Amino acid sequence: MQTAIGDYALLSDCRTAALVSKGGSIDWLCVPCFDSRAVFARLLGEGAGHWSIAPSAGFESSRVYLDGSLVVRTSFRTTGGEVAVTDAFATGPNEGGHALGAEAPQVLVRVLQGIRGDVDVEAQFAPRPEYGLVHPLLIPVEGGMRCHGGPHTLGLSSPVPFEVDDCAHARFTVHAGDRLAFALHFVQAGQTPRLRSQGEIEDLLWETIGAWRVWSDQHERYQGMWEDQVHHSGRVLQALTYRPSGAIIAAPTTSLPEAVGGPRNWDYRYAWVRDGSFALNALWVAACPDEAVAFFDWMAQAAAADPRGRQDLQIMFGVRGECDLTERELGHLPGWRGSSPVRIGNDAWRQRQLDVYGELMCSAHRLRSYLPRADTTTLHFLASLVDTACQRWREPDEGIWEVRSGRRHFVYSKLMCWVAAHHGVQLAGLLGAEDRVPVWSRVRDEIRAAIEEHAWNDDVGAYTQAFGSRVLDSSTLMLPLVGFTPADDPRMLSTLRAITEHLTDDRGLVHRYGAMDDGLTGGEGTFLLCTFWLAEALALAGEVDEAERVFERAAAAANDVGLMAEEVAVGSGEALGNFPQAFSHVGLINAAWMISRVKSGEITARSIADGTAFCPD
Structure with a gap:
């Protein structure tokens, strides 16, 4: 074997x-x-x-x-x-x-x-x-x-x-x-x-x-709970950084499966805008601002140079900024434990994922002290992201999980368009876009109303994956983490209960979403990033002891040298997916920071909307 x-x-x-x-x-x-x-x-x-x-x-x-x-x-x-x-x-x-x-x-x-x-x-x-x-x-x-x-x-x-x-x-x-x-x-x-x-x-x-x-001596500034693990995860993120450009890859491997023998095998050796935006926040917590600024500069330049005229902002790039990441299969390789096909390249680069506008604006908001030094091209690009999110938020997309079963009105995508408009309003002065604030504010309110009306399902008792859907999705845990709704709001508390009851395995680790057609055969393991999201949301909801227990369960998935894969096999607890996975280490860093700050009283469910959790000073 x-x-x-x-x-x-x-x-x-x-x-x-x-x-x-x-x-x-x-x-x-x-x-x-x-x-x-x-x-x-x-x-x-x-x-x-x-x-x-x-x-x-x-x-x-x-x-x-x-x-x-x-x-x-x-x-x-x-x-x-x-x-x-x-x-x-x-x-x-x-x-x-x-x-x-x-x-x-x-x-x-x-x-x-x-x-x-x-x-x-x-x-x-x-x-x-x-x-x-x-x-x-x-x-x-x-x-x-x-x-x-x-x-x-x-x-x-x-x-x-x-x-x-x-x-x-x-x-x-x-x-x-x-x-x-x-x-x-x-x-x-x-x-x-x-x-x-x-x-x-x-x-x-x-x-x-x-x-x-x-x-490490120069960059490890985090002080708080699980300090050694946070610092180590910061080093892992640094190790996944391509120094010449500043790009951060999702993982250094390709085609390690989400289930043994299954076909969900992808090439993760590229830089996703989404993953990088989350990593930027983690670097800010675990390392220092200059690392985050280097990545943001690369990300803004790569995204601004999208050859398709930004009709759809490209969601991922090669480490040198390449746009064409066409996928192909290597038929001569049997795959890890027979998990085929082995793929190089990743056709997700062709997808529409509207959440990237909000994630880039989250990055800009976290680096707002840097924006006065940014060139006008970058500032205009950021303002255009808000414009595009406001124009396109009503459209369906493939969503954060990159489904291959067709576009839908995913709640997470709508939420991140709200984030783009929200941070656009907050940063308008720095972006030289004060004249757009009335439009951005109006659209922000429209998106909020749509989410409250169409994302909530009374029968399920939770915010669900897509408008009109009954499917639970762990990405709704981001609603309180980006300041859309307090974690102790009755609807959010009900969503937390539903996810804990229906999306967790016997170990208490969280699946990405419930049963649905995502265009692929085979199953997958639990997702470590989503488990860390649950820990953050529980902390904000005032359930700090349970948040610590969830954190410890997720962190226990690390191997003997502190590295985490993307997923954990249900039953065996074996590491699955590409390895080590930046997302998992990002989740550990951000959850440790959030739980520490909630426990110390620096952050509460009602204060999160000011952006503090996504922009530690």
Whole structure:
């Protein structure tokens, strides 16, 4: 059986990422960017490439991220002794703590250390570029080997010689006190990678540990409940940031399923406007404003350059701002535990999702102190978002969950159009749009009236998924979180009860929505972001003790190194979906902040409408 999703740890240089298992195998790596073609893809097919270093006989392993970093140390214990492997994606230096990954050399570092006794170790190096399609030529050279095939030439720096057949492999004994440093380099095809000495590799490792710690010291300003988890989640969001542009990806993987063997397998290696807007708030809480500003600048520029003239604001982009993310299937890969198809690209980029206008305006409102420094093009763009939301809010769309069964009048989409108008009115002076306030105010009131009339269902006793629908949807938990209605309003309290009763599993984790035709076959697990939303809403409703319990249940879904997937399997509790998922870590950060502020008395259900919860100072 393939390695469990939750058995992986994340390595990142803020340009791309690798996943390394508890067994010491790097089973996922795309180079040189998050959305590039994979060199190691055993995650999606046994023969699709890996790089492992582990004892050759039976062992037990444990691991931890080094304090203040995303450098992972895995300890392997055998009957004869113990070794440890420290894995890092070299970030380069971090002068002043504001440019983590800006000078990343794009080198993956693995340092093997003998702790006690003598341990026989086996290393396997089996690169398979193009998602496993290419079996490259492996050439032993002094100090390691070169790998030719596919769009990049790889160089492996190694202190031990490898034998080559179908893959490269080496067996050797590690004694207590030994240190052996390995490094993987990649350059464009036709270039020759420079192999590094043991000392240079060690320097890269210590430089990376130091760079992460400088970033953490400079950026981790959150103080409150679950402080360590919030700070760690902030580092995860930083690791999912593409440094050259500031884009934040949804996850570094593709096609990890929402149910084992099912078809709900999507490519998440892109930047969604929605996800990024939520992440911006989380960065503001867990990190510092300059990170949030960098992302907002990228997001505004990418969205403003939509080639379709903003008839529908594009909902997602490539990390460099690419618009065309056309989806296709990789038929040669069986998928994780047979979950096919494996997809690259994501056709959701073609969808209409009207909520993005409100989410971008939430971002602008949170960064309102920055807006006086923004250029006029950005300010005009933001004002146009409000105009478009006001003009189009009556139209149906595919909604936050990106259904493939046709457009509907989703309540969440209407709500976020209300948010766009609401924040437009609040920011009109900064946007130079005071003359539009009467129209924006009128439309804001019209949307509110429509939601109150058509989103509430007396028979269900809750706000529902769409106008006239009976389907419960956890996105209605956002109604109090954006200030539309107080969480202790009778209708909202009834909605909370309905969601808790009908959308939660035996663990108390929340499903996205009830039974409905979403255009896809198969099921899915519970959704961690939605569970954190429930925790926030409960806190605002005055049920703080229950909010803490819900938070703890969701946070317990993290693996041994604090990483969370998108979903949790009903019954087994196994991690499902792409991994690690930015949305889940965003949910943890925002819920921790909200519960802490409610518990301290800084936030109440009746004060949330002023935007404080979405704009912590």
